Amino acid sequence: MDNKQKTTIADRSRININESYEVDYWSNKFGVSKDKLKATVQIVGTSVKAVENYLTK
Template identity: 55%
Template sequence: MADDKTKIGPADSSRININENYEVAYWTEALGISKGKLNEAVEAVGTSAQAVREYLEKE
């Protein structure tokens, strides 16, 4: 089944998919960060939303 691109939130709220524009838009707004910062965090700790939050708290 293909992703429904009309959805504005993540399909799996425990993971961040930086390859889907609607998920990037959701996570940057939810976390209050830029796309670049989101990419940096995901590269540093992986796609776990919890790990990204923890990484950002330490910044």
């Protein structure tokens, strides 16, 4: 089970689309739908920077 109390830098630099709370957080942060976020992660990978760059083009 994912311990949400123990986070590391790696946790903040990656998006885990298998965790609903992360999908909720990142879709709200980037102002996109959950489906758009998941599709973007499928295209560019789980890096927050890569997702942000892709969504702000």
